[in-house]
Amino acid sequence: MGVASQPIATEFADRAPDLSPDEPAEPARSQAVVVSPGVLDFGTQSLMSRPTGEITLTNQGEKAVTLVAVSPTCSCLKPEFTDRVVLAPGANHTVAVAHEPRSQAGPSKATLRFVFLGNDIVNVPVEAMFTRPVKADPTWIDFRRDGDQGTLKLRSLDARPFRVLSVQGVAVPDSPAALLQEVPWDLSTYDTETCTNPAGERMPSWIVVQTDHPDAPVVDVRVRKDGCTNPDIPGDGDTRAWMILDQRVVVGELSPGDTQIYELPVALLPNRTMNEQFTVAKSESSGLVTRFIDVIQKEDGNMVRVEIGAAADCPAGVLMGTFQVESSTAGHDQQIHVFGVVRPAK
Numbered sequence: 001m002g003v004a005s006q007p008i009a010t011e012f013a014d015r016a017p018d019l020s021p022d023e024p025a026e027p028a029r030s031q032a033v034v035v036s037p038g039v040l041d042f043g044t045q046s047l048m049s050r051p052t053g054e055i056t057l058t059n060q061g062e063k064a065v066t067l068v069a070v071s072p073t074c075s076c077l078k079p080e081f082t083d084r085v086v087l088a089p090g091a092n093h094t095v096a097v098a099h100e101p102r103s104q105a106g107p108s109k110a111t112l113r114f115v116f117l118g119n120d121i122v123n124v125p126v127e128a129m130f131t132r133p134v135k136a137d138p139t140w141i142d143f144r145r146d147g148d149q150g151t152l153k154l155r156s157l158d159a160r161p162f163r164v165l166s167v168q169g170v171a172v173p174d175s176p177a178a179l180l181q182e183v184p185w186d187l188s189t190y191d192t193e194t195c196t197n198p199a200g201e202r203m204p205s206w207i208v209v210q211t212d213h214p215d216a217p218v219v220d221v222r223v224r225k226d227g228c229t230n231p232d233i234p235g236d237g238d239t240r241a242w243m244i245l246d247q248r249v250v251v252g253e254l255s256p257g258d259t260q261i262y263e264l265p266v267a268l269l270p271n272r273t274m275n276e277q278f279t280v281a282k283s284e285s286s287g288l289v290t291r292f293i294d295v296i297q298k299e300d301g302n303m304v305r306v307e308i309g310a311a312a313d314c315p316a317g318v319l320m321g322t323f324q325v326e327s328s329t330a331g332h333d334q335q336i337h338v339f340g341v342v343r344p345a346k
Contacts, residue, residue, distance in 0.1 A: 032060040033087075033114075033122055040097060040112070042128035044157070046215065048101040055124055056094045057114060059087035066117035067093065074110035075298045076100045077126055084117075102130045103262070104246060133158040134216035141185070141207065143225040149186040154209065154219060155179065162213035168204065169318040183209055187223070195228035205229040206248065208339050210318050217253045217341040218318065232334045234269060240332045241272035244304060244325055251308055251319070251340035259309025261293060264325075264336070266302050276329040281306045285321025287314035288338055292325070308338060316344040 035057055042051040059065050070081040080096040087093055097112065107129050114122040137153045138146065156162055161177035167185070175181070190196065190203040197203075207221045223229050231247050234240040245265045254260075268274055281292040293305035310319060319340040326333040 033065060033116070034058045034060050035114075035122055035124055038124070040124060040126045042099055042126070044129045044131055045099075046133055046158070047103060047105060047130055049130075050098055050101050051128060052096060052098045054094050054096050055112065056092055057087065057122070058092040059089055062089055064088045065120075067114060068117050069113075069115040070095055071113040071115060072110060072126075073113065074108075076102070076108060077110050077112060079112060097126065099126070099128055104250065105131050131157070132216040132219060133160065134162060134211055134213050134219050136209075136219050136221045138221075140222040140224055141187075143192070143223075148188040148190070148192075149184070152183040152185055152207070152209070152221060154181045154183060154211070156213070158215070160213060162211045162216070164209060164211055166210040166318055168208055169210075169320060177212075181211075190228070192225065192228065195225070203228045206337060206339070208318060208320055210341060218250060218339050220248065220250060220339050239272075240327075240329075240334075241269055241274045241276075242327070242332075243267050243269060244334050244336060246336070248337035248339065249308060251338060253341045253343060254310050254319075255343045256310050256314045256345045257312040259289060259291075259307050261305055261307050263296070263303040263305055266295070266304050276327040276332060278304055278325065279328050280326045281323050282326060283321065283323045284335075285323070285338075287311050287319060287342070288321035288323065290323040290338075310340070310342045314342050316342050318342075 035055060037055065040053050040055055042053060045051050057067065065087050067085045067087065070079040072079060076099055078098045078100060085093050099108065102108065108127065110126050112124045112126055114124065133156060135155050135157055137155065156179045159179065161179055163175060163177045164172055164181050164183055166172055167183060185207050187203060189198065195203045203225060205223055207223060209219045210217060211219060233243060245267055249262055251260065278292060278295055281290040283290045287310060289309050289311050291307040293307055296303050296305060304325060319338065319342050321338050322335050323338065324333045324335055
């Protein structure tokens with residue numbers, strides 16, 4: 001269970017019934033529902049975990065109140081609530097809440113809306129940070145802050161020692177397993193104007209580190225260099241109305257021929273109209289297979305479903321590839337990165 005904040009009291013007034021103009025209305029009497037915790041914070045969670053918590057509501061008013069619904073703003077939250085509950089003055093009621101597992105690292109922020117008879121609503125924010133059990137510091141590389149070379153510190157969050165096996169798919173010298181590993185990185189060979197190195201290779205948007213930690217086979221760190229590694233966001237001159245919010249997918253460890261369906265959230269950009277359909281997810285890398293499935297609608301938005309995996313003849317090692325999500329309008333596409341580790345074929 002996450003860290004709980006202090007209780008908060010939410011005041012709301014009774015609504016008076018409809019009265020005729022010549023009938024005076026009775027002054028509204030205030031009621032108070034105290035919510036504890038005021039913010040349900042699940043803290044730092046491992047990927048694919050399902051944290052649970054509880055929220056307790058206490059009626060500190062002088063009249064009974066009736067809880068008729070518990071409505072999350074995100075389908076990721078699953079509150080246990082089946083029927084209305086009457087809270088007498090001084091009574092309390094506890095609602096259990098679970099956060100559905102996530103396969104991608106990052107923060108989760110949503111709200112639980114407790115709806116009372118009369119449409120009075122009490123909002124409780126719910127937060128979580130999902131991360132792999134190996135965390136990088138810094139969490140991203142910024143050329144303006146860090147320059148073109150430096151050291152990543154990888155730290156085990158589950159007290160399990162690990163080793164670093166490769167960086168950008170290139171094996172590194174063997175070192176003892178430890179809770180903290182320092183990983184040098186060097187992008188100084190890339191020209192900051194052309195964004196390429198002497199071999200003509202483009203500056204990578206991520207540094208990808210392979211480890212032997214069973215739950216963190218790869219750790220990816222974003223590289224930020226204006227003009228070279230900018231995310232694929234439509235500009236003012238681009239008529240594309242949509243954007244896939246996940247710029248990369250980490251597939252973890254898999255065998256040749258393994259695939260899995262991933263749900264990628266898609267956003268409609270402000271002041272634009274979606275007059276097209278998604279049609280294909282086209283792999284741009286050998287060893288990487290991708291297939292567009294469909295678009296599904298959830299409470300918290302639309303999701304593009306894509307099957308992603310390793311080709312049957314994909315060699316063992318780090319999988320670093322890209323694919324394009326394309327729509328029915330020519331030129332409307334977005335590149336997505338994929339990282340994983342392919343086990344040797346049996």
